[in-house]
Amino acid sequence: MIPARRRAISVCGLVAVALLGAGCSSGGGKQSAAPTTTRPAGPVRPPTTVAAPPARPLTLGACPKIFPGETRVPFNEGVPGLAKELVPLRATVVRVCRYQELPTGTSSVTSGTPAMPVAQLEAETNGLERYPLGSDIGGGCVAFPRDWFVTFANSTQRSSVAYTAGCVAPAGNRVLEAHPTDKWLADLENFTDHSLTADDLFGEWNPVSIAGYRGPLASPPLASAPQLTFDGNGKWTGSDGCNLLGGTYRVGPGDTVHFTEAGTKRACGSSTPPDPIRRATRVELHGYRLTFFGPAGRELAKYELLDLLGPKY
Numbered sequence: 001m002i003p004a005r006r007r008a009i010s011v012c013g014l015v016a017v018a019l020l021g022a023g024c025s026s027g028g029g030k031q032s033a034a035p036t037t038t039r040p041a042g043p044v045r046p047p048t049t050v051a052a053p054p055a056r057p058l059t060l061g062a063c064p065k066i067f068p069g070e071t072r073v074p075f076n077e078g079v080p081g082l083a084k085e086l087v088p089l090r091a092t093v094v095r096v097c098r099y100q101e102l103p104t105g106t107s108s109v110t111s112g113t114p115a116m117p118v119a120q121l122e123a124e125t126n127g128l129e130r131y132p133l134g135s136d137i138g139g140g141c142v143a144f145p146r147d148w149f150v151t152f153a154n155s156t157q158r159s160s161v162a163y164t165a166g167c168v169a170p171a172g173n174r175v176l177e178a179h180p181t182d183k184w185l186a187d188l189e190n191f192t193d194h195s196l197t198a199d200d201l202f203g204e205w206n207p208v209s210i211a212g213y214r215g216p217l218a219s220p221p222l223a224s225a226p227q228l229t230f231d232g233n234g235k236w237t238g239s240d241g242c243n244l245l246g247g248t249y250r251v252g253p254g255d256t257v258h259f260t261e262a263g264t265k266r267a268c269g270s271s272t273p274p275d276p277i278r279r280a281t282r283v284e285l286h287g288y289r290l291t292f293f294g295p296a297g298r299e300l301a302k303y304e305l306l307d308l309l310g311p312k313y
Contacts, residue, residue, distance in 0.1 A: 190286070222271075245261060
């Protein structure tokens with residue numbers, strides 16, 4: 001025997017066939033309502049996506065006009081983690097500010113980014129030997145003739161490290177201080193967007209090597225120690241080990257340096273080092289090293305700042 005529900009479905013199916021599509025009735029001989037016709041759906045449009053505007057590149061603006069390493073200029077206010085690392089964040093940009101005192105008593109400031117990845121400079125900065133502020137850290141500081149203010153930043157944070165020229169104050173973030181290294185200072189000096197100016201040469205430079213001379217670059221045996229001094233305003237003086245020299249200088253396109261020269265003309269003999277300025281066709285400054293080149297790119301002499309030739313304090 002067919003169960004009641006299955007039987008009703010079977011009968012309805014037979015009636016539907018016999019009546020050629022007439023609706024199946026549950027009783028009273030009435031036909032069911034006509035089937036509802038559904039209109040086919042049109043093509044489905046994808047939801048409209050509004051493209052987000054491109055993110056603006058993160059910039060840190062111009063360098064402060066006053067060196068923030070001075071105690072009256074605040075920086076790193078409210079930055080967490082300063083007691084653990086000099087730079088307690090993971091930066092995406094860095095700005096290097098260089099401050100240099102001029103003979104006029106004013107300070108020149110230039111800005112740029114170092115010629116190395118941000119993460120590499122951040123790791124190098126955090127790798128400096130560091131101590132709590134006010135510690136008796138002893139010796140080991142490197143004398144350097146410029147002040148530096150280095151700011152690391154990402155989209156939400158920024159943190160800075162200041163270095164004061166000389167050995168009075170090491171590098172620091174206002175909570176930690178650290179011994180700078182020659183390499184760290186040289187990396188700061190190597191700007192990718194810094195053009196050489198006359199005051200970049202300011203200071204006294206002593207020779208490290210002079211092509212064609214093998215003796216000591218000192219007095220004695222020379223009558224005077226060879227040296228060059230630039231005043232930051234386009235004038236220079238010096239000695240080749242015998243004659244007093246001087247003249248003017250200016251910086252031209254492509255960081256070239258052009259000299260005029262005058263001086264005494266004493267007969268000094270073959271023991272005097274050759275004068276590189278008279279023979280140079282190109283002069284390059286990289287960090288704290290000044291190199292003179294002659295025709296065909298031959299190196300004539302290499303000079304370094306006096307502060308960097310003395311003992312490390």
